[in-house]
Amino acid sequence: MALLFLWALSGPCLAAIDYDGLFRQSSDLMAQGDLGGALDLLGKVPPPAAGEEAGAFVSSRMQAARILAAQKEPDKAVAACREVLKLFPDNSEARNFVAALEQQLKPGWHTVLSDTLRFLPSLAKGALMTLLLVLCTMLVSPLGGLLIALGRISTVRPVSGFCWFIIWFFRGTPLLLQLFFIYYGLPSLGITLAPFTAAVIGLGLNYSAYLGEIIRGAIQSIDHGQMEAAKAIGMTYGQAMRRVIVPQTYKRLMPPVGNEFIALIKDTALVSTIAMVELMRAADQLFNTYFNITALALAAVIYLVLTTIFTFIFEKIEYRAGIYEQR
Amino acid sequence: MNSADQPLLKLKNITKRFKSLTAVNGINLEVSAGEKLVIIGPSGSGKSTLLRAINLLEEIEEGAIIFEGREVGYVMSKGKRHLGHPRAISALRAEIGMVFQHFHLFPHMTVLGNVMEGPLTVQGKSADEARSIATDMLVKVGLSDKRDVFPATLSGGQKQRVAIARALAMRPKLMLFDEPTSALDPELVGEVFDTIHTLADEGMTMIIVTHHMGFARELADRVIFMESGNFLAQGTPEELFSAGQDNERIRGFLNRLL
Incomplete structure (x- = not known):
C-alpha cells in the first residue's frame, strides 16, 4: 500500500498522463477501502488546457463527487461538481448531482x-x-x-x-x-x-x-x-x-x-x-x-x-x- | 267457564323431576277466583318450582294445568307430551302475572318503560294507551315520581314495587309471587308487603311462595306447608299456626322462623 502511494505521488512527474492507469489505480484503492487515497489520485487530474480532451477531467471530478457524497460530505461533493460546471456549465450529470445534493442539504x-x-x-x-x-x-x-x-x-x-x-x-x-x-x-x-x-x-x-x-x-x-x-x-x-x-x-x-x-x-x-x-x-x-x-x-x-x-x-x-x- | 264454583286454576298430579330428584311430586291443587294462597316450606321443598310450573317457565313431566276450565300448556303428539305452541304459551303467561325474588326489571328501560312494555309489545297497545296504563299502575304502587329514572337508581323495595306494577299492567287474572321479599333488606320488606296487601284487598287472586310469615298470617285464606315436593299440611292460618298443630316437622320449621 505504501508502495502504491509512493508510485501514485510520482504520477504528476510523468510528462504524459496515463489517465486509464490512474483511474484503474483509484478503483483499486477504492476496492481496498482507501477512499482518501482514491480521492487524492482523482484530484491530480488537471483541468484541460484549451483544445484538450475534457473527458478525463469530468470523469475524475464526478467520481470524486460520488465518493465525497458517499462519505457524507455533500459540501465537498458540490464543490467538485462546481469545478466541472465552471468549465462546462451545460454538463447535465454535474447539474443533476448538485440538485440532488442540494436537496439533501435543505432542511428535511x-x-x-x-x-x-x-x-x-x-x-x-x-x-x-x-x-x-x-x-x-x-x-x-x-x-x-x-x-x-x-x-x-x-x-x-x-x-x-x-x-x-x-x-x-x-x-x-x-x-x-x-x-x-x-x-x-x-x-x-x-x-x-x-x-x-x-x-x-x-x-x-x-x-x-x-x-x-x-x-x-x-x-x-x-x-x-x-x-x-x-x-x-x-x-x-x-x-x-x-x-x-x-x-x-x-x-x-x-x-x-x-x-x-x-x-x-x-x-x-x-x-x-x-x-x-x-x-x-x-x-x-x-x-x-x-x-x-x-x-x-x-x-x-x-x-x-x-x-x-x-x-x-x-x-x-x-x-x-x-x-x-x-x- | 264462568260458573261461580269453578276454580280459576286447577292443578292435577303435577310432577317435575330434575334427573333423579323429584322436585314436585304429584301435586293437586285448586285455587278459586279471589283466593289468596300462601305456600311455605324449607328451601328446596319445590315451592318455587311448582309456582314456575304454573306459568310454564318450568316444563313438567306429568300432570295437567287447567286455567279457567281449559287445559293449557301441553299437547300430545305421537304419544309424547310436548310444550304447546309458543303463541299459546305466551298468551297464557300474559294472563298470569309473576313477580320474582330478584325483580328482573329491564335495566335499559326507565321505570315507566318497564311497566309499559307488556301492554306495548305483548298486547300491541298504542304508546299513549300503554303510557296511561303504566302511569296508573305506578300510582297504585306509589312510585309515580320515579317514572323517568332507570331501575339502577332504585332501592330494592322500589324495584320490587315496579316489578309488581309491570305485572299488573297486563291486567292478570292470577298473580304469582316467588319469594317477593327474600332479596330485600329487612327495612324494605314492609313497603313491598303493604303493596301486595293492597292488591289482596282489591280481590286479586294470588299464590305467594314466601319465608315471610306475615304474608301467611295476615293475608292468606289458605296456607300450604310444602316439603320434598309434597303438600305436608294445609289449612287456614289459624289452623296451621295453632298451638294444637301436631306435626313435628311443621312445628320445627315454624319455630325456626317465628
Missing part, C-alpha cells in the same frame, strides 16, 4: 412537505376507498354476526350446526385466502365479481363470523332472569330477544366490536391483492414509482387518523349505550 421538512403535497391527492383517493370498504363492512357484519349468533344459540340443530360451520370456516382460514377464493376462485364456478363486491363479501363474511361469536357471548352473558321476566309478561322468544336481551348487549359489545372494527380498518389493506386501489395500494404504487419512503409514512399517518377517529366514536357510543347503568 421542506422535502417532506413537497412530497406530501405531491402524494396526498392519490393517497386521499385511496383512503376514501378504504373508508368506503370499512363502512360497508361495518354495515353488513353486525347484521350477519347477529344472525349467526342467534343461529348458534338456536335449539334447532341444523341451524346451530350451520352457524357453527360458518364460524369455524371463516375464523379458521386466512382472510387473504378467502379474498383470493372469492375473487380468483369463484369465476371458475361461473361467478365473476367486481373487485369491490368481492372485497365487501370477503370482509363481510369474515367479520360476521368474528362478530357472531362476540354477540353470542354477549347475549349469553345477560342474566337468565331477564328472559324469564320477559316471558312472564307474555313475550315470545323473538320479542324478548328484540326488546329485552339484545338491547342490553350493546354496552358490553362496544369494546370488543370496537376492537374488531379497528382491526378491520387495517385488514382492508389485504384487498389491495385483489385489484382494489385503496390506501395501501396507493401508497405502494407511489413508493414503487418514486422510491420515496414518505408515501408509506403518510399512509401510516392516515391509517392512524382513521383508527383514532373510530376509537373516539366507539368510546362515545359505549358511554351512551351504558347510560342506564349510572346511578
Whole structure:
C-alpha cells in the first residue's frame, strides 16, 4: 500500500498522463477501502488546457463527487461538481448531482412537505376507498354476526350446526385466502365479481363470523332472569330477544366490536391483492414509482387518523349505550 | 267457564323431576277466583318450582294445568307430551302475572318503560294507551315520581314495587309471587308487603311462595306447608299456626322462623 502511494505521488512527474492507469489505480484503492487515497489520485487530474480532451477531467471530478457524497460530505461533493460546471456549465450529470445534493442539504421538512403535497391527492383517493370498504363492512357484519349468533344459540340443530360451520370456516382460514377464493376462485364456478363486491363479501363474511361469536357471548352473558321476566309478561322468544336481551348487549359489545372494527380498518389493506386501489395500494404504487419512503409514512399517518377517529366514536357510543347503568 | 264454583286454576298430579330428584311430586291443587294462597316450606321443598310450573317457565313431566276450565300448556303428539305452541304459551303467561325474588326489571328501560312494555309489545297497545296504563299502575304502587329514572337508581323495595306494577299492567287474572321479599333488606320488606296487601284487598287472586310469615298470617285464606315436593299440611292460618298443630316437622320449621 505504501508502495502504491509512493508510485501514485510520482504520477504528476510523468510528462504524459496515463489517465486509464490512474483511474484503474483509484478503483483499486477504492476496492481496498482507501477512499482518501482514491480521492487524492482523482484530484491530480488537471483541468484541460484549451483544445484538450475534457473527458478525463469530468470523469475524475464526478467520481470524486460520488465518493465525497458517499462519505457524507455533500459540501465537498458540490464543490467538485462546481469545478466541472465552471468549465462546462451545460454538463447535465454535474447539474443533476448538485440538485440532488442540494436537496439533501435543505432542511428535511421542506422535502417532506413537497412530497406530501405531491402524494396526498392519490393517497386521499385511496383512503376514501378504504373508508368506503370499512363502512360497508361495518354495515353488513353486525347484521350477519347477529344472525349467526342467534343461529348458534338456536335449539334447532341444523341451524346451530350451520352457524357453527360458518364460524369455524371463516375464523379458521386466512382472510387473504378467502379474498383470493372469492375473487380468483369463484369465476371458475361461473361467478365473476367486481373487485369491490368481492372485497365487501370477503370482509363481510369474515367479520360476521368474528362478530357472531362476540354477540353470542354477549347475549349469553345477560342474566337468565331477564328472559324469564320477559316471558312472564307474555313475550315470545323473538320479542324478548328484540326488546329485552339484545338491547342490553350493546354496552358490553362496544369494546370488543370496537376492537374488531379497528382491526378491520387495517385488514382492508389485504384487498389491495385483489385489484382494489385503496390506501395501501396507493401508497405502494407511489413508493414503487418514486422510491420515496414518505408515501408509506403518510399512509401510516392516515391509517392512524382513521383508527383514532373510530376509537373516539366507539368510546362515545359505549358511554351512551351504558347510560342506564349510572346511578 | 264462568260458573261461580269453578276454580280459576286447577292443578292435577303435577310432577317435575330434575334427573333423579323429584322436585314436585304429584301435586293437586285448586285455587278459586279471589283466593289468596300462601305456600311455605324449607328451601328446596319445590315451592318455587311448582309456582314456575304454573306459568310454564318450568316444563313438567306429568300432570295437567287447567286455567279457567281449559287445559293449557301441553299437547300430545305421537304419544309424547310436548310444550304447546309458543303463541299459546305466551298468551297464557300474559294472563298470569309473576313477580320474582330478584325483580328482573329491564335495566335499559326507565321505570315507566318497564311497566309499559307488556301492554306495548305483548298486547300491541298504542304508546299513549300503554303510557296511561303504566302511569296508573305506578300510582297504585306509589312510585309515580320515579317514572323517568332507570331501575339502577332504585332501592330494592322500589324495584320490587315496579316489578309488581309491570305485572299488573297486563291486567292478570292470577298473580304469582316467588319469594317477593327474600332479596330485600329487612327495612324494605314492609313497603313491598303493604303493596301486595293492597292488591289482596282489591280481590286479586294470588299464590305467594314466601319465608315471610306475615304474608301467611295476615293475608292468606289458605296456607300450604310444602316439603320434598309434597303438600305436608294445609289449612287456614289459624289452623296451621295453632298451638294444637301436631306435626313435628311443621312445628320445627315454624319455630325456626317465628
